Amino acid sequence: MNDTQHAGATAQFKIRIDEKTHIGADSTRLTAIRNLSLELKPESMTVLMGPSGCGKTTLLRTVAGLDDQYTGEIDMPPSARLGFMFQEPRLLPWRTVRQNIELVCAPGFSEQDLQTLAEAVGVDDMLQRYPQELSLGLARRAALARAFSTEPDLLLLDEPFVSLDERTADRLRSLLLDVWSARPTTAVMVTHNPREAILLADQLVLMAPRPTHVLAVETIDIPQGQRDAKMVEALHNDLAERFPENFAGL
Numbered sequence: 001m002n003d004t005q006h007a008g009a010t011a012q013f014k015i016r017i018d019e020k021t022h023i024g025a026d027s028t029r030l031t032a033i034r035n036l037s038l039e040l041k042p043e044s045m046t047v048l049m050g051p052s053g054c055g056k057t058t059l060l061r062t063v064a065g066l067d068d069q070y071t072g073e074i075d076m077p078p079s080a081r082l083g084f085m086f087q088e089p090r091l092l093p094w095r096t097v098r099q100n101i102e103l104v105c106a107p108g109f110s111e112q113d114l115q116t117l118a119e120a121v122g123v124d125d126m127l128q129r130y131p132q133e134l135s136l137g138l139a140r141r142a143a144l145a146r147a148f149s150t151e152p153d154l155l156l157l158d159e160p161f162v163s164l165d166e167r168t169a170d171r172l173r174s175l176l177l178d179v180w181s182a183r184p185t186t187a188v189m190v191t192h193n194p195r196e197a198i199l200l201a202d203q204l205v206l207m208a209p210r211p212t213h214v215l216a217v218e219t220i221d222i223p224q225g226q227r228d229a230k231m232v233e234a235l236h237n238d239l240a241e242r243f244p245e246n247f248a249g250l
Contacts, residue, residue, distance in 0.1 A: 050207025
């Protein structure tokens with residue numbers, strides 16, 4: 001079974017999943033992850049890319065402790081706090097935006113902290129509104145504020161900008177970088193968008209088809225704010241040539 005240990009406060013997050021198998025209602029076994037090993041550098045953005053259905057979301061859920069049926073080991077700093085932004089905003093519909101944020105915020109998170117964070121993601125005038133009153137873009141902003149309000153040691157992002165138009169997604173990517181730069185934390189993000197991956201990643205992890213494992217790790221040393229379209233296109237073409245399975249059709 002799994003064995004979660006605590007490393008020192010400045011240690012890297014270390015993930016080793018020997019095997020993660022789903023068992024269906026008909027007792028069918030489907031192995032999602034096998035022989036996966038990954039280290040996360042402190043205060044870095046690691047982006048996971050791989051074929052649809054290869055097990056990226058399963059990996060995030062396992063790291064978050066939402067699924068503990070696996071063999072392997074995950075090392076985290078003591079009392080590590082996790083923030084999780086899902087594919088859907090998952091705001092509680094019977095609570096206002098303010099209440100959704102306050103429900104999960106870290107101890108000592110003040111009213112001023114809330115206002116500053118809400119302003120940073122552009123929902124400061126939406127705090128008294130309910131989720132059903134928000135557009136999808138605004139709901140994603142509120143979910144981003146909620147994730148950061150936990151003051152996480154590890155922030156997990158599961159395709160947070162999927163299904164948004166590219167203009168809105170670009171604005172939210174910029175907001176993510178702004179808030180993340182102001183509140184540095186170790187982050188892991190899943191995406192199917194290679195442009196998004198190259199724009200955001202310090203460490204781009206290419207995942208193999210199911211059962212997934214780490215196929216390759218590419219370090220991108222250029223600061224996020226200096227990555228122009230020409231650089232993104234050049235790196236995308238290089239990666240697509242070397243790893244066609246990961247970039248087919250993208």
